[in-house]
Amino acid sequence: MRYLQVIIILSIVSIPATANSLLIKSVDIYSSSGVEKNTNVLIENGQITEIGQRISHTADREIDGTGKSITAGLFNASTHIGAVEVSAIGATVDSYSENDSVTASLKIAEAFNPNSTLIPHNRTHGLTHALIVPDSATHLFSGQVGLIQLGANPRVVHDSLAVAVDFSEYGFELSGNSRAAALVELRQALDDAKDFSRNRKSALAGDHRDYELSYADLAALEPVVNGTKPLLVRTNRASDIKNILSVAREFQLKLILSSVLEGWMVADEIAAAGVPVIMDPINNLPRAYESLGARLDNAKLMSDAGVDLIFTGMGRSESHNAYLVRQSAGNAVANGLNKSAAIAAMTKNPATLFRASVSGDIIVDEVADLVMWSGDPLELTSEAELVIIEGKIIPMESRALQLRDRYFERLMQ
Amino acid sequence: MKLLIFRILVAMSLLLVAACNENTGSSVNVTRPNKDPYPSTYLLPTHAAFAIVNANILTGDGKELNDADLLIENGKITAMGSDLTLGLNIDQIQANGRWVTPGIIDVHSHMGVYSAPSTSNHSDGNEMTSPVTAEVWAEHSVWPGDPQFEKALAGGVTTLQILPGSGNLIGGRGVTLKNIPSITVQGMKFPGAPYSLKMACGENPKRVYGSRNTLPSTRMGNMAGYRKAWIQAAEYKKSWDEYIADSGNRSLSNTPTRNLRLETLSGVLEGDIRIHNHCYKADEMAQMIDMSKEFGYEIAAFHHAVEAYKAAPLLAKEGICGVMWADWWGFKQEAFDMVRENIALVDYAQGCAVIHSDDPIQVQRLNQEIAKAMSAGNRMGLDITPAKAIRWGTQNAAIALGLEDEIGSLAVGKNADIVLWTKHPLSVYSHASKVWVDGTLRYDRFDSSVQPTSDFNLGIIKAGGIRP
Numbered sequence: 001m002r003y004l005q006v007i008i009i010l011s012i013v014s015i016p017a018t019a020n021s022l023l024i025k026s027v028d029i030y031s032s033s034g035v036e037k038n039t040n041v042l043i044e045n046g047q048i049t050e051i052g053q054r055i056s057h058t059a060d061r062e063i064d065g066t067g068k069s070i071t072a073g074l075f076n077a078s079t080h081i082g083a084v085e086v087s088a089i090g091a092t093v094d095s096y097s098e099n100d101s102v103t104a105s106l107k108i109a110e111a112f113n114p115n116s117t118l119i120p121h122n123r124t125h126g127l128t129h130a131l132i133v134p135d136s137a138t139h140l141f142s143g144q145v146g147l148i149q150l151g152a153n154p155r156v157v158h159d160s161l162a163v164a165v166d167f168s169e170y171g172f173e174l175s176g177n178s179r180a181a182a183l184v185e186l187r188q189a190l191d192d193a194k195d196f197s198r199n200r201k202s203a204l205a206g207d208h209r210d211y212e213l214s215y216a217d218l219a220a221l222e223p224v225v226n227g228t229k230p231l232l233v234r235t236n237r238a239s240d241i242k243n244i245l246s247v248a249r250e251f252q253l254k255l256i257l258s259s260v261l262e263g264w265m266v267a268d269e270i271a272a273a274g275v276p277v278i279m280d281p282i283n284n285l286p287r288a289y290e291s292l293g294a295r296l297d298n299a300k301l302m303s304d305a306g307v308d309l310i311f312t313g314m315g316r317s318e319s320h321n322a323y324l325v326r327q328s329a330g331n332a333v334a335n336g337l338n339k340s341a342a343i344a345a346m347t348k349n350p351a352t353l354f355r356a357s358v359s360g361d362i363i364v365d366e367v368a369d370l371v372m373w374s375g376d377p378l379e380l381t382s383e384a385e386l387v388i389i390e391g392k393i394i395p396m397e398s399r400a401l402q403l404r405d406r407y408f409e410r411l412m413q
Numbered sequence: 414m415k416l417l418i419f420r421i422l423v424a425m426s427l428l429l430v431a432a433c434n435e436n437t438g439s440s441v442n443v444t445r446p447n448k449d450p451y452p453s454t455y456l457l458p459t460h461a462a463f464a465i466v467n468a469n470i471l472t473g474d475g476k477e478l479n480d481a482d483l484l485i486e487n488g489k490i491t492a493m494g495s496d497l498t499l500g501l502n503i504d505q506i507q508a509n510g511r512w513v514t515p516g517i518i519d520v521h522s523h524m525g526v527y528s529a530p531s532t533s534n535h536s537d538g539n540e541m542t543s544p545v546t547a548e549v550w551a552e553h554s555v556w557p558g559d560p561q562f563e564k565a566l567a568g569g570v571t572t573l574q575i576l577p578g579s580g581n582l583i584g585g586r587g588v589t590l591k592n593i594p595s596i597t598v599q600g601m602k603f604p605g606a607p608y609s610l611k612m613a614c615g616e617n618p619k620r621v622y623g624s625r626n627t628l629p630s631t632r633m634g635n636m637a638g639y640r641k642a643w644i645q646a647a648e649y650k651k652s653w654d655e656y657i658a659d660s661g662n663r664s665l666s667n668t669p670t671r672n673l674r675l676e677t678l679s680g681v682l683e684g685d686i687r688i689h690n691h692c693y694k695a696d697e698m699a700q701m702i703d704m705s706k707e708f709g710y711e712i713a714a715f716h717h718a719v720e721a722y723k724a725a726p727l728l729a730k731e732g733i734c735g736v737m738w739a740d741w742w743g744f745k746q747e748a749f750d751m752v753r754e755n756i757a758l759v760d761y762a763q764g765c766a767v768i769h770s771d772d773p774i775q776v777q778r779l780n781q782e783i784a785k786a787m788s789a790g791n792r793m794g795l796d797i798t799p800a801k802a803i804r805w806g807t808q809n810a811a812i813a814l815g816l817e818d819e820i821g822s823l824a825v826g827k828n829a830d831i832v833l834w835t836k837h838p839l840s841v842y843s844h845a846s847k848v849w850v851d852g853t854l855r856y857d858r859f860d861s862s863v864q865p866t867s868d869f870n871l872g873i874i875k876a877g878g879i880r881p
Contacts, residue, residue: 088616088745118743284880285773286529286560292873296881315774320743327781330841335881380784380841383792400742404752404793407722411762 020045020060022393024386027065029362030377031072032344041070043368046391051364063372063386071377072347072360073128073369073389076322077278078258078312081119081130082112082148084319100138104189105216108134109146109159116154118320120398123150125323126371126384129157129356131278131312133232133258136166140175140185141213144220145232147354151389161354162256163224167235167244169290183243189213190251193221230254232278237290238265245273256353258312261291264298267305276353277302280313281332299345300336309345310353323384330378342378358390367391443660445653446671448680451552453602455591458853462486464499465833468508473515473807474822477800483513485829488851493825506833506847514803514838515823516571516830516850517779518810520689520736521716521769524562525555525575525590525598529773539578540585544622544629545642547610548673549585551575555598560867561773564880566592566856567864568777569832569845572603572811572820576716579613579691580621582629582638586677587611587689589814593850594865607687607815609713610677612639614692614701615747636700643708646678653679687713687815689736693747695723702731714813716769719748722755725762734765734813738775739785756805757790757797767813768805779806784839799839 021044029036029051042050042057050056085092094111109132122130128150134143142164147157165171167182175182192211196218202208204215211218223229231253233244241260248255257263258278263270270277281299286292303309312318313328329342344360351360358369368388375382387394463485470478470493484492484499499505526538537554540546555575565573571592577584589606590598614635623630629638652669680686688705692698692715705712714734715721719742721728721735728735737759742751752758759766768783770776780803787802811821819828829852836843848856857863864879874880 084743086743086746086749282774284777285564286869286873286880287531287773289530289532292530294880315772316744317741321740324740327785327841331778331781334842334844378841380781381788381791381839383788400752403750404722404754404758407725407752408754408758408793411722411725411758 021057023055023059023062024065024070024372025062027372028069029071030069030339030343031362032340032348032360034340041362043388046368046388048362048364048366048368051362065372067375068385069373069375069377069382070362070370071126071343071373072351072362073358073371073387074126074323074325074346075129075131075310075350075354075356075360076127076312076318076325076346077131077310077350077354078133078280078318079130079322080108080132080319081122081150081322082114082116082154083108083132085113085116085118095132096135096137096142098137101214102143103139103141103213103217104143104163104220105214106134106143107146107159108132108143109148109156112146112148112156114154117399118322119150119154121320121400122323123387123389123394124384124396124398124401126326126373126387127323128369128371128387128389129350129358130322131161131350131354133164136171136174138174140165140167140171140182141189141217141221142166147356149357149390152392152394157356158354160220160229162230162232163220165231165233167233167240168259169236169288171234179240179243183247186247189221190225190247190253193218193225197222197225224253225251227252227254230256232256232258234258236261236288238262238293240290241266242269245269245275248273248275260302261298262293263307264295264301265293267302267307270302271306276308276310276349278310278312280315280318280328281311281335281337282314282328296331296335297337299332299342303337303341308349308353309341310350311342311345326378327380330380333378339378443657443668445657446676448685451550451599451602453604454597454599455593455595455602455604457488457851460488460852461504462502463504463506463852464497465506465508465513465831466497466499467510468513468833469510470513470823471800471803471838472823473803474824475801475804475808477798480510483823483831485831485849485852488829488853490823490825490827490829493823508833511846512834512836512838512843513823514569514832514834515807515821516832516848517569517806518572518814518821519565519570519770519776519779519806520574520714520767520810520813521771522565522573522575522776523578523771524565524573524773524776525557525559526551526577528556528559529561539580541578541580541621544581544618544627544638545583545674546577546581546585547583547642547675547677549577550588551577551586552588552598552602555588555590555601557595557598557601558867558869560869560880562592563594563865563867564773565776566848567845567858568779569834569838569848570776570779571830571832571848571850571855572814572816573776574609574689574814576609576611576689579611579617582613582618582635583642583678584611584613586686589816591850593855603816607685608680609687609689609814610681612688612690612701614690614697615694616745617691632697636704639704640707642678643682643704646675646682647708649675650679650682681710682708684711687711689714689716689813691716693717693719693745695720698724699727702727702733713815714765714767717748717771719751719755721764721766722752722758723750725759725764728759729762729764732765734767734809735759736767736769736813737786738771739768739782739789753785753789754793754795756786757793757795760797760801760805761790761795765809765812766805767809780834780838780843781841784841787839799837803838
């Protein structure tokens with residue numbers, strides 16, 4: 001009897017992917033602009049065509065959304081999805097390189113594996129896009145940041161959105177164990193990239209001075225020093241954040257900060273510089289001397305100061321369970337952040353900043369990239385019941401679900 | 414019951430066995446080594462009797478009571494029910510329908526042995542200098558000033574088992590602590606709590622020692638390593654048992670030489686030290702169970718039991734708790750077969766399902782981890798109520814520690830370890846509002862005078878401020 005009930009529940013979510021139109025009725029929409037309660041959403045051929053109390057068209061399929069909610073598909077802005085399978089098995093890990101001659105030029109997106117088991121697992125829980133950010137292993141420069149889409153045919157949307165730098169205690173360790181040395185190294189690399197950009201031809205011909213970095217690395221930094229591509233800097237201590245803000249001013253860089261555990265201490269300066277931050281709101285422990293000021297209302301305090309937030313999380317599970325960015329966002333709200341701001345930080349803000357092909361919003365005439373949740377979109381007792389990625393309903397299938405079903409059947413015998 | 418037996422054993426061990434030496438005709442005092450040489454100094458604080466009234470209560474042992482009252486006297490719950498008649502001298506805390514649970518228990522923590530900041534000087538959790546280090550005791554590494562303890566308290570965690578790490582086959586003794594501020598670890602030690610012994614299956618020990626070209630470098634090496642240790646322990650135990658039994662015929666010079674490593678292992682064979690076994694995979698759990706039968710000891714719990722759902726009927730039959738995360742996976746091959754329904758399925762099979770953190774961030778929100786595990790189970794059609802789910806961090810956790818007679822549920826006679834929540838405890842928006850340990854208010858979210866902070870934080874966090 002109980003098993004029967006299980007089968008029935010599973011069948012509810014298997015909406016045929018072939019339906020050309022879908023009407024979700026009486027549902028609450030949570031977006032960056034607030035909550036629209038008890039409305040209807042019509043999706044035709046993958047586009048949102050109507051939202052409102054009255055819908056003029058009928059649909060091939062209707063779902064009762066009473067008590068349920070819709071958000072845009074979730075983004076996680078700091079993952080290794082597709083570049084790691086089992087973290088402890090080096091052969092499956094392509095998120096960093098121990099080759100010290102490859103730094104800024106490393107493109108993690110070139111290692112992307114669309115068949116990774118992490119992709120179905122995360123998308124069935126509402127994650128539709130993820131930034132893939134390389135880690136440093138030998139040098140301050142970690143490599144280039146990509147954007148992936150986790151649909152039925154997972155793909156790299158952008159292979160080089162930004163160049164990542166590790167200006168945390170770990171990066172300092174790679175840079176001779178001194179913040180001051182790391183700053184010299186960073187400035188030198190940026191100067192070299194500018195020089196290389198001005199003298200590209202002669203440099204490549206071998207008629208110019210030597211550089212510390214390879215030509216490939218300098219070429220990767222060229223759009224950064226020319227102000228067209230952001231430098232994404234992982235850093236935590238308030239004084240380190242200030243140093244990076246001043247380097248960015250000095251070189252007129254586009255800047256994105258990440259981690260920023262002490263960001264709240266210098267929130268006004270980050271906001272004044274118009275620099276967005278990627279952060280996990282869950283971190284509140286003084287796990288390192290660079291994060292003695294870590295606190296749970298870091299997101300709220302930065303948001304209050306006017307900083308644009310983009311979320312990652314949760315904790316150590318940011319790739320395998322990248323969908324738990326939702327839990328981090330829920331905790332940001334529990335600690336004072338406005339709910340719409342929390343939703344925006346994992347939908348519209350990253351979609352806009354990273355030039356995704358979806359809006360990160362629930363808007364008419366936009367491609368449908370959304371999740372229907374069984375309740376409040378940030379509650380952990382709410383489950384993703386329907387996930388549409390770039391207009392296509394994705395099947396609720398994953399390795400974990402197959403394992404569950406195999407062993408539940410045995411338990412029933 | 415087990416606890417009672419344990420206490421009798423401890424008491425007996427402390428008694429001198431007086432015997433008459435026939436050879437000399439004089440009396441020789443023969444004694445086993447002291448089993449409690451670093452005793453708890455925790456004293457039950459005195460507090461005024463008080464009541465929490467008009468609360469919704471998840472009792473921690475599977476029940477939900479609505480609009481109920483709790484009476485707390487001398488550290489214990491002395492009455493629970495609707496419309497209790499309360500004397501005029503009883504302070505009343507008006508819950509106004511807010512939710513109350515028992516204090517949350519984390520059976521797997523490394524706080525204090527891997528303190529924050531996580532610098533090398535604070536790396537005190539894993540004596541990876543030999544594959545069997547049963548002689549080390551986690552309590553001898555615990556730094557009570559670890560600023561992480563107070564954040565777990567703010568999350569409603571009142572009891573913690575601090576374990577050594579998993580790099581060794583047998584890593585050493587764990588210790589159960591009350592999560593209260595103290596200058597010494599003895600001041601945190603849970604009086605009368607059984608000792609535990611950390612063992613580890615699988616990848617970690619074979620990686621650590623295999624990389625040094627020493628046993629174990631394989632899973633069969635792991636098994637050989639444990640078995641060798643148990644054989645030595647059995648011999649050691651026999652030598653002491655014979656010494657005590659024959660005390661009348663022996664002189665003091667026959668006293669067996671003390672061996673700390675074997676003393677702890679022997680304590681397991683005697684049944685007074687509980688095995689907490691890091692073991693991810695179902696097949697390895699079955700090996701460990703057979704080995705426990707080979708040498709005659711019991712396993713209290715398998716920790717990080719990512720594959721517990723595959724062995725759920727076996728765990729239920731053997732009475733071994735599965736200690737699990739809600740959703741962690743993929744960091745090692747042995748953690749690859751995670752299902753979010755793991756805890757729910759172990760519970761479904763009538764096993765002892767327990768949530769754990771192993772992490773100073775997650776320990777602050779075990780209520781949320783329980784919420785996720787419950788939701789996964791309900792998603793597949795299992796009918797799990799919050800009252801049942803909360804057991805995973807209360808009663809079942811207490812069973813794993815052998816402390817179910819004292820903590821893990823709200824019932825008359827139990828310790829008054831209580832959390833009053835701001836919202837439903839399984840909501841992401843909920844916080845612990847007040848946390849009592851043995852009837853003493855140890856944390857109040859809305860009163861900075863009841864927000865303990867470590868010495869470490871002084872001068873780092875502004876005076877009077879808190880680290881939320």
